[in-house]
Amino acid sequence: MALGSGLSVNEMGGRARTAARGLAVLPGGVRNAALHAMPAALERVRGELQAANAADVGDARAAGLAGPLLTRLEITDKVFAYMKARLEEVSTLPDPVGRVLEGHIRPNGLRVQRVSVPIGVIGMIYESRPNVTTDAASVCLKSGNAVILRGGSESLRTNVVLADAMIGTAATHGLPEGSVQIIRTPDREAVTQLLHLEDDVDVIIPRGGKGLISAVARESRIPVIKHYEGICHLYLAEDAPSEMAVSLSINSKCQRVEVCNALETVLVDAGALGRLLDPVVEGFSAEGVEVRGCARACALMPSLVPATEEDWGTEYLAPVISLKVVDGLDAAVHHINTYGSGHTDGIVTQRMSLADAFVAGVDSASVLVNASTRLSGGGDYGLGAVVGISTDKLHARGPVGPTALTSYKWVAYGDGHIRD
Template identity: 60%
Template sequence: MNTPSVQVIARQSRLAARQLSSTSESVRNLALAKMADSLESVRRQILEINAQEVAKARQDGLSAAMVKRLTIDDKVFQYMLTRLRKVARRPDPLNRVLEGHTNPNGLQVYKKSVPLGVIGIIYESRPNVTTDAAGVCIKSGNAVILRGGSEALQTNTMLTDAMIEGAVEAGLPEHAIQMIRVPGHEAVGELLKMDDYVDVLIPRGGKGLIRRIAEETRIPVIKHYDGICHLYIAADAVPAQAVELAVNSKCQSVQVCNALETLLVDQRCAEQMLPLLQKAFDANDIELRGCGKAQQLLPDIVPASEEDWHTEYLAPILSIKVVGGIEEAIDHINTYGSGHTDGIVTQSLSNAQQFEQQIDSASVLINASTRLSGGGDYGLGSVVGISTDKLHARGPVGPDELTTYKWVAYGNGHLRG
């Protein structure tokens, strides 16, 4: 069978999107359930293919972080199924009346939520994005074009084919879910030109990939470049809780976008907190890089440079800065942060409110790990990524964020006077 061109795929997606926009919630939820069931039926084959691709990735010298993202084991596979089934239980994001009124002349006017249309997802390494993206798009009535990395081509192909089978069985259009199966950068370049058919692109991967897509297309892009995430330990923070939150934020998974990269410690508690923090991070093999004040209290840590405050490590490295108070912490975060996720540890409601109001980030955490910022832990089920943009979506991008709206007016022969 000939592999369809990117233009053919895009055109087929546009036609499918028109059909999807009028599907009922029950049909879309049935499709999600059948997609999960279809995946379950080929679990063994998917795990075998994925193991082969993981072995090849190691042989080819991919980084440990990339290999980890590529790997699907039984736990990850079950997580993928759970997220599909969870997103099916979410409220329907479509056909909600967002606002409405009746004019004095009797014209009924309202605004309702509708799908964006065709969503292109371009991503690296993570096969779980394949199922998450398809789930979120189907829930929100959007057709989806998937383009994963060549290192996971066979895994993504099996995942996609299984989901297509389930979706079609439930009554969705044949091309509601499609995948670009041609390896190489040329296919991505072609997709970036499909502004006649594709409504939104969502890249998932390194900064280079995201920047290339944003700069080379006229299609709107939902994205984030960096996850330079901060945690500020206020003077009144409970020491044990502060240490636990800092360690979880950094160490639970160092290679992800909501992992802690810079820790800010109030100077009024630094003398007590920094030795406790160093002991905990040493136990997790985290290299600490500190400002001058931090080095005075922890003489054996590495000096932090100006570049460190700008850096998303995605590695077992953490920069530490001692700050004079909440105002300095907020200023540092708004100066060096990427607008992704930032948190505070404090017992003070006024501190928490000031931090929440003045930090310009998509997610602000109060006495909680930065690792919680995301669709699953926010109770959204599957998401297709995190956005640090302010238009159209911000934060976790789930079904609600993949909708727009239209205005509808019902009249009875109404004319413009």
């Protein structure tokens, strides 16, 4: 299928594979110089970008897109500044390629090392957010990978302007042709073709709603790094300081309700119910959040909406939260491991032994102690931009930054060593 670039998806795959081989041996300083120049490149196309984004937003609004989905599509001055800052930040991060991860000398004198290397070619499939275009391209280049971008049809014009600015800058600074490519058609067949390029693409990273990620995981012949949902919990232990418990509950839920690390269920220890239930519920109510409580919570506060079994496994992405009373740490951990999505979960407690037991018991990519679930992002962890969050256990887990997009090779140095 011909694309706006004149290349088929298959041709883009071959081009990316060739570029990846060149990137693998390119000094980190060359990649960093290209990344450092990209904020200025975005500034030069700002007028074109604003026009493209206005057209995308107008079409999306006419098609009935509204609320958070429409908000994610818009490149405001704040979003534009964020995009440039992320590019600059990524350029200053330590080089994730060529690190000696471990090493030792064998009894026979053979020197063995495990060294980080790029994965190769990344296929990035995403919806709505144009900033993913710059985040994904920068993280892939930082880690020495080539990338094929396929954004949502609703942001196609915007994504192409952003990608072209980065492609031009990469070429000017000596990066191999094909290091960054973008699929320039809204045709969904292009996605299917990308997912079938197992000879040229090493990993697929989808970023968007559960429907998109499920479809990609089903169709792909290539390994996928993904997370389906963010069903995040905060356990308020018996000794949780009241002010901190309320503050972290409200921030975890209300700072941005539509994101994947927003709080969806708060677990209140039965031993703290008398002092925490009222202020926590009142705090949510003051923010316009509907609270759906378990039977024990509703018995104490009849104004709560009764929670159903379905609520415990729901990612609301809206001003709604479920609340459950639990009898101690084990019950909290059991509930989280039963209904959670393995994304981000937290505890509020003054006892480090309790916190340690919670961290060990909860099977999630990010576990926070006395901190908002909203702090489980790449920027908060010092990773710079990320291409997404992974709840998988193989290869990458949690925020997927430059280091997560590397693999490793074993290197052995001898002096004429042979096997006896």
